[in-house]
Amino acid sequence: MIPQSNLEKEHASIPERLDRRIATHELLDSRWSPRSFSERPIEPRKIIGLFEAARWSPSSANEQPWSFIAATKEDTDTYAALLGTLTERNRSWAASAPMLILAVTKLTYSKNGQANRHAWYDLGQSVALLTVQASALGLSVHQMGGFDGQSARALFSIPQGYEPVVVLAVGYAGSVEQLPSDLRHREMAPRSRKPLEEIVFTQQWGKASPYVETKNPLLNNPPSKN
Numbered sequence: 001m002i003p004q005s006n007l008e009k010e011h012a013s014i015p016e017r018l019d020r021r022i023a024t025h026e027l028l029d030s031r032w033s034p035r036s037f038s039e040r041p042i043e044p045r046k047i048i049g050l051f052e053a054a055r056w057s058p059s060s061a062n063e064q065p066w067s068f069i070a071a072t073k074e075d076t077d078t079y080a081a082l083l084g085t086l087t088e089r090n091r092s093w094a095a096s097a098p099m100l101i102l103a104v105t106k107l108t109y110s111k112n113g114q115a116n117r118h119a120w121y122d123l124g125q126s127v128a129l130l131t132v133q134a135s136a137l138g139l140s141v142h143q144m145g146g147f148d149g150q151s152a153r154a155l156f157s158i159p160q161g162y163e164p165v166v167v168l169a170v171g172y173a174g175s176v177e178q179l180p181s182d183l184r185h186r187e188m189a190p191r192s193r194k195p196l197e198e199i200v201f202t203q204q205w206g207k208a209s210p211y212v213e214t215k216n217p218l219l220n221n222p223p224s225k226n
């Protein structure tokens with residue numbers, strides 16, 4: 001199990017990671033995408049902190065193509081509209097999240113109207129920073145591509161040239177017991193990733209970098225913080 005950190009963690013049970021050879025920072029170790037959220041509302045200062053993290057993300061030409069449509073459960077209409085855009089499957093668990101956020105990216109550069117081929121990348125990176133900030137605040141984020149972008153565009157009058165990309169469910173992670181059994185099983189399932197050898201190359205495509213090859217003696221030791 002990953003040791004409990006001194007972060008303000010509410011997470012009752014972080015699903016175990018498989019085959020992690022080197023420990024990463026506890027902010028990353030403690031991140032996962034829960035399907036169960038506690039009813040505890042998110043403190044207003046923390047909400048601002050999430051968006052500051054996203055706002056200060058780097059972006060191509062400092063274009064900052066990201067925008068967010070955010071609602072807590074107190075914003076009844078906007079929350080219901082965001083929830084309504086989700087696939088039925090996502091809606092079944094995301095309805096427990098105290099906050100939903102639609103992340104939108106602008107597809108052209110403001111300075112010259114040219115296509116911004118980094119628009120999605122930049123939005124993703126700002127959401128990544130928001131997610132790490134969420135970890136630091138004891139919160140969890142579950143991103144969802146399973147939503148109806150066209151209906152989101154209509155509901156929120158999103159102009160042409162802006163693309164709704166992902167909906168985020170945000171809140172304090174809840175207990176797995178509150179999930180229906182099929183989702184509980186998915187939530188408890190072991191998490192895994194492609195091995196490093198399959199994603200870090202040298203010399204040519206597909207040739208594993210020696211830095212990450214299993215025979216690298218550094219990688220045969222138990223995970224350490226260094």
Ligand SMILES: Cc1cc2nc3c(=O)[nH]c(=O)nc-3n(C[C@H](O)[C@H](O)[C@H](O)COP(=O)(O)O)c2cc1C
Binds near residue numbers: 034090143
């Ligand atoms: C762009 C994107 C779209 C995703 N869409 C969904 C989704 O529609 N429904 C869902 O349950 N999870 C969705 N996820 C969550 C992934 O399934 C999850 O991040 C992945 O399985 C790894 O699990 P972890 O985040 O707990 O490490 C999405 C994640 C991303 C980044």
